[in-house]
Amino acid sequence: MVLVHKKRELVGLKTAADYSIESADTLHLKLFDRYGNQLRWDDYSYVKEYGAGDHNYHTLAEAFEEDPYADESPAEMRSLARLAGVNPGFVTDWFMWARAAGGVGGDEPGDRGRVAQAERRAENAGARADAAARAAAQAQASLAQQQQMALSVYGETVSIRPDHLPSQWLDTRPNSSPEWAPLLDTGNGAATMVSESVACAAGLRASPHRMTIAGVNGVDEYPMAYCRVRIRGVEQRVCAAIGGAQGILVGRDVIEPMLDMGHAIAGFSAVRGNNGGAYSIRRL
Numbered sequence: 001m002v003l004v005h006k007k008r009e010l011v012g013l014k015t016a017a018d019y020s021i022e023s024a025d026t027l028h029l030k031l032f033d034r035y036g037n038q039l040r041w042d043d044y045s046y047v048k049e050y051g052a053g054d055h056n057y058h059t060l061a062e063a064f065e066e067d068p069y070a071d072e073s074p075a076e077m078r079s080l081a082r083l084a085g086v087n088p089g090f091v092t093d094w095f096m097w098a099r100a101a102g103g104v105g106g107d108e109p110g111d112r113g114r115v116a117q118a119e120r121r122a123e124n125a126g127a128r129a130d131a132a133a134r135a136a137a138q139a140q141a142s143l144a145q146q147q148q149m150a151l152s153v154y155g156e157t158v159s160i161r162p163d164h165l166p167s168q169w170l171d172t173r174p175n176s177s178p179e180w181a182p183l184l185d186t187g188n189g190a191a192t193m194v195s196e197s198v199a200c201a202a203g204l205r206a207s208p209h210r211m212t213i214a215g216v217n218g219v220d221e222y223p224m225a226y227c228r229v230r231i232r233g234v235e236q237r238v239c240a241a242i243g244g245a246q247g248i249l250v251g252r253d254v255i256e257p258m259l260d261m262g263h264a265i266a267g268f269s270a271v272r273g274n275n276g277g278a279y280s281i282r283r284l
Contacts, residue, residue: 001030001032002029002097002100003027003028003029030093030096030097032101036057036093036094047093048086048089056084059080059084060080060095063080068095068102069095069099070095070124073124074088076128077092150263150264150266151184151255151264151266152174152266153184153186153265153266153267154181155174156231156250157174157182158171158182158229158230158250159229159230159231160230160248161203162203162225162226163225163226167203170198172247172248178245178246179247180197180198180247181247181248182247182248183246183248183249184250184255184265185249185251186252186255186265186268188249188251188252189251189278190214190241190251191211191224191239191241191251191253192238192240192241192249192250193213193222193240193243193246193248193251194240194244194247194249195243195246196243197247205225206225207223207226209224210224211224211239213241222241222242223242223243224239224241225239225242226238226239226240227240229248229250229254231254232258232263236254238254239253252279259279267284268283268284269282269284
């Protein structure tokens, strides 16, 4: 049961003076069940047309734990009502019951009237503003991290060296002539390709075996070489085909492991297929 005066619960051992109750004022004694549903006194049926079930009870309980006076903000009360699937009046009664059941407010000195409510609203608004600022800062940090992790199709420096040691890295940089420039080819599911110019400069040695690749111009065979490729400090061992007009045409054999590490590709969405299948990479 909750004793109510002017839509506020009377909690604890305060006096009428503490609550500014005058002799002509009316007090209401409301009956609730253990889930916070207001009941009728005559037949114990719900006052509202519905009751609090598991979903909306837990939704309101979590909100109450975070802020026992969240119902005093009209916007937050409406938002809670939508989340819990009830109307705002139900939220008001439920929070009233929850504060009374938990003794929240019973130890506060003086009147819990308009001044105290205004102070609480200001505190709650400040807490919500701080939470919103923290969320915005986290979102900005997350966005900055995502941008930092995003690979550029045309803007990455790609280093290459033979698989054997000792050997030196050869850096291929953007804005070079095509036969020396790297390119991340999201549609290349065959293999990373290295131009003859880059292969020669990097000291790659072709193996006796050849690699068959189906390209846009048909099926061709290319010399192949095991080598090391490095992008943004991530080093991978690949079996590359030697040929083509692009300095280093980085294929999915290099791109997909970097996606697994948390990298992205600027201007593209990448979603791993079911059961660890190949990525679906599409331009945004």
